[in-house]
Amino acid sequence: MSSAKADGWTSLPQMMLDLSRGWHGRPMLRAWQDKGWRQVTWGEFAARTAALAAFLRAEGVAPGDRVLLVSENRPEFPIADTAIMAIGGVTVPTYTTNTVADHAHILRDSGATAAIVSTRKLAAAVAAASAIAGRQLDLLLCMEGEAAGAALVSHAWARAEATPSDPTSLLAEAELIPPGRLACIVYTSGTGGLPKGVMLPHRAMLSNREGVASLARKLHLDGTPYLSFLPLSHSYEHTVGGFLLPSLGVEVVYSRGADRLAAEFQEIRPSIITAVPRLFEVLRGRIEAGVEKEGGYKAALFRRALALGLRKLDGPPLGLLERVQDVVLDRLVRAKVRDLFGGKLQAMVSGGARLDPDLSGFFLAMGLPVIQGYGQTEAGPVISVNPPWAIRRETVGPPLPGVEARIADDGELCVRGDLVMDGYWNDPEATARALRDGWLHTGDVGEIGTGGYIRITDRKRDFIKTLGGDMVSPAKLESLLMAEPEIAQAVVAGEGRPGIVALLVPAEGMEEKAKAAVERVNRKLSSIERIRHTAVVPPFSVENGMLTPTMKVKRRVVLEQHAAVTEGLFRR
Numbered sequence: 001m002s003s004a005k006a007d008g009w010t011s012l013p014q015m016m017l018d019l020s021r022g023w024h025g026r027p028m029l030r031a032w033q034d035k036g037w038r039q040v041t042w043g044e045f046a047a048r049t050a051a052l053a054a055f056l057r058a059e060g061v062a063p064g065d066r067v068l069l070v071s072e073n074r075p076e077f078p079i080a081d082t083a084i085m086a087i088g089g090v091t092v093p094t095y096t097t098n099t100v101a102d103h104a105h106i107l108r109d110s111g112a113t114a115a116i117v118s119t120r121k122l123a124a125a126v127a128a129a130s131a132i133a134g135r136q137l138d139l140l141l142c143m144e145g146e147a148a149g150a151a152l153v154s155h156a157w158a159r160a161e162a163t164p165s166d167p168t169s170l171l172a173e174a175e176l177i178p179p180g181r182l183a184c185i186v187y188t189s190g191t192g193g194l195p196k197g198v199m200l201p202h203r204a205m206l207s208n209r210e211g212v213a214s215l216a217r218k219l220h221l222d223g224t225p226y227l228s229f230l231p232l233s234h235s236y237e238h239t240v241g242g243f244l245l246p247s248l249g250v251e252v253v254y255s256r257g258a259d260r261l262a263a264e265f266q267e268i269r270p271s272i273i274t275a276v277p278r279l280f281e282v283l284r285g286r287i288e289a290g291v292e293k294e295g296g297y298k299a300a301l302f303r304r305a306l307a308l309g310l311r312k313l314d315g316p317p318l319g320l321l322e323r324v325q326d327v328v329l330d331r332l333v334r335a336k337v338r339d340l341f342g343g344k345l346q347a348m349v350s351g352g353a354r355l356d357p358d359l360s361g362f363f364l365a366m367g368l369p370v371i372q373g374y375g376q377t378e379a380g381p382v383i384s385v386n387p388p389w390a391i392r393r394e395t396v397g398p399p400l401p402g403v404e405a406r407i408a409d410d411g412e413l414c415v416r417g418d419l420v421m422d423g424y425w426n427d428p429e430a431t432a433r434a435l436r437d438g439w440l441h442t443g444d445v446g447e448i449g450t451g452g453y454i455r456i457t458d459r460k461r462d463f464i465k466t467l468g469g470d471m472v473s474p475a476k477l478e479s480l481l482m483a484e485p486e487i488a489q490a491v492v493a494g495e496g497r498p499g500i501v502a503l504l505v506p507a508e509g510m511e512e513k514a515k516a517a518v519e520r521v522n523r524k525l526s527s528i529e530r531i532r533h534t535a536v537v538p539p540f541s542v543e544n545g546m547l548t549p550t551m552k553v554k555r556r557v558v559l560e561q562h563a564a565v566t567e568g569l570f571r572r
Helices: 012-022 042-058 076-086 100-110 120-133 157-161 167-174 202-217 235-247 258-268 277-294 296-314 320-339 357-365 428-434 474-483 511-522 555-561 563-570
Strands: 027-033 036-041 066-070 090-094 114-117 139-142 154-156 182-187 197-201 225-228 251-254 272-275 347-350 370-375 382-385 404-407 412-416 439-448 454-459 487-493 500-506 531-536
Touching: 012 042, 012 076, 012 167, 012 202, 012 235, 027 042, 036 042, 042 076, 042 157, 042 167, 066 076, 066 100, 066 120, 076 090, 076 167, 076 182, 076 235, 090 100, 100 120, 100 182, 100 197, 114 120, 120 139, 139 157, 154 157, 182 202, 182 235, 197 202, 202 235, 202 382, 225 235, 225 258, 235 251, 235 272, 235 382, 272 277, 277 296, 277 347, 277 357, 296 320, 296 357, 357 370, 404 439, 428 439, 454 474, 474 487, 474 500, 474 511, 487 511, 487 555, 500 511, 500 563, 511 531, 531 563, 555 563
Parallel strands: 027 251, 066 090, 066 114, 090 182, 114 139, 139 154, 225 251, 225 272, 272 347, 347 370, 500 531
Antiparallel strands: 027 036, 182 197, 370 382, 404 412, 412 439, 439 454, 487 500
């Protein structure tokens, strides 16, 4: 398959509907339904998309209208997404975990005139949010049965998909969509403050597709399964899982949830997965716990396999006897670890937050290709990625083809290219700060090394300035703390204070050992960075508002919720 630009695609629905003609009978999506896996072919996808597009148009959705899309990962999500865009609408994908207040903010800010939701419960939440926002929705479409909502026009999915339609006619219409037309508004979950709506035109995501395609082809992913478990409402999964990987012939399999992942790795045997660093931490913890439980010679063999694997990554080169040992241990130990993930993985992509090199080193030493990429919603969202055959684990890889990167005088990483957003919806001031002279200012401090490999060192705006005027990186301290097996989550504080304190969530059963972990971290830090006092707090979660849906810690919320605790630490 040639690149998007070479194929002449100017929009996402044009690409998807065009591909469906040649891949009519090929499996595109797979989801658990009625106690079994059900596949959706490309032909079925096109037919259902065309029917929904015809229904939306008949119900009054016009070019430029914003349509809220609130759903779990399921085939109806990309069908709705593509249908909205195909008739010139703008998708506003949002999280199912959003509160009513979150939905109200997005409805008010985006000016959405219609909403598509997956369940009656979500329909009720969106209906309540529309009342709070003072916005009358013209259409509320529910994927599962009729959706009741006061003063709302409500419809069931079956009626929508029964609308007479023609995929060929819809493709002809999609071919007229210019690449600069707005495709979606993705609200950044953020770690503080109200979410901002990022305006992504078709060209931004097509640019991502073109840039990643050249790398993906070398992995021969065509016809292989991708296990999708990040929310499709997240910018990464929206672009990569919703459009990019399917367009490369990959079958997208929607996971039933984190508690089923271990079984699904064995059942699906995916070629590629994507996850946030927190999941990799959990997976490493489970592997290490299993090794510790085995004990004896098996634990010794595991440690030796890990040590030799790290030597192959970092040097010095293995000697003759060590090379023989390495071959044997690969069969005895590493192969069993790889089998836990199905044995077919060619790429385990980490994004969304910094991946600790020790964590990636653990998996790489076991022969599992964990690769770190980098991006943000404002850039399509993929900016750079480590090629699986040339990984430098201290970096986030070189920019994708077609992406320019430079370091500003103050150390901030800036990028330019078709992938960059149009701006923030209804926020010209924030847009002016982020987009200057054609460059997107990422807010991340970084370096560009040999071969263009980018290394992110910090968030520009996230430094703590202590009472003594010293600048301390909370990201660095929190990363070091959470790299310790005894600590699951950590947030540090110290703005305008004489020193640094930390709120800790110990790993299960590790409360008494957390203090020793902090002492180990402190030995790696300068005097101004050292953590003076700590307090144990309840776990941060999406439900209590302290984690984003992609498991990023909302530092501002955590510190607000535990203000009395941190104040007590400062007074010690």
